[in-house]
Amino acid sequence: MSHVEHRAQAPPSVACYVLTVSDSRTPDTDAGGRIIRELLAAAGHTVTGHAIVKDDPHAVTLHVQGQILALDTEVIITTGGTGITSRDSTFEAIDSLLEKRLEGFGELFRMLSFQEIGAAAIMSRATAGTVGRKAIFVLPGSPAAVRLAMTRLILPELGHVVQQLSR
Numbered sequence: 001m002s003h004v005e006h007r008a009q010a011p012p013s014v015a016c017y018v019l020t021v022s023d024s025r026t027p028d029t030d031a032g033g034r035i036i037r038e039l040l041a042a043a044g045h046t047v048t049g050h051a052i053v054k055d056d057p058h059a060v061t062l063h064v065q066g067q068i069l070a071l072d073t074e075v076i077i078t079t080g081g082t083g084i085t086s087r088d089s090t091f092e093a094i095d096s097l098l099e100k101r102l103e104g105f106g107e108l109f110r111m112l113s114f115q116e117i118g119a120a121a122i123m124s125r126a127t128a129g130t131v132g133r134k135a136i137f138v139l140p141g142s143p144a145a146v147r148l149a150m151t152r153l154i155l156p157e158l159g160h161v162v163q164q165l166s167r
Contacts, residue, residue: 003160010159016040017073018050021060021081021090022141025052032079032139032146039150040077045158048073055081060093068097068131074162076134077154080141082125091125094138098129105137109149116148133165 018040020033030052037047048070053063060081067076081090095101105128113121126149128137139149 007160007163010163012159013044013046014074014158014162015046015048015072016075016077016158017048017067017070019060019063019067019076019078020050020052020141021055021078022052023055023087025080025141027052031143032141035143035146036077036079036139036150039147039155043155043158055087055089057089057093060090061097064094064097064136068134074134074165075158076136077139078137079139079146082127082138082140084123084125088125090138091127094136095127095129097131098127098136099132100130102128102130102135105153108153109145112148112152113145116144130165135161135165 018033018036020030033050033052037050040047051063053059064076067073078090078094081088106126109126110121110124113124124140124145126139128135130136137154139146
């Protein structure tokens with residue numbers, strides 16, 4: 001079956017949870033999380049919930065594990081904590097949970113980022129993968145990076161990813 005046929009079988013609406021990882025963001029200043037939620041809703045997807053968690057690997061892991069167990073969530077999308085500073089720990093917290101990695105996501109994200117911001121794109125550790133029948137996308141905290149990942153990579157394939165995980 002071709003990718004076009006797979007996409008035709010993809011669900012039109014996917015249930016997604018949005019997690020912002022930050023020591024400084026508040027509900028009023030969480031631009032990345034807000035952009036994700038708005039883009040998901042505009043594309044016809046459901047947001048099952050959202051939260052802000054401090055950039056602490058243990059806290060991030062526990063929160064994501066809770067959403068992995070949530071029956072009403074098919075996809076988890078995080079924003080923040082993917083850089084290389086001493087406080088950026090989202091990659092480690094989530095990478096340790098992944099059963100399968102979608103290596104192409106990070107590669108394509110950095111390629112697209114390079115076209116916009118140049119060589120600084122190498123400092124992003126955006127990644128994606130699966131745990132059981134759930135997909136997890138790990139995005140940077142920059143609103144521009146969030147918009148890029150959502151519009152160019154995640155939204156075009158979201159239903160297809162969930163369709164493949166249900167097989």
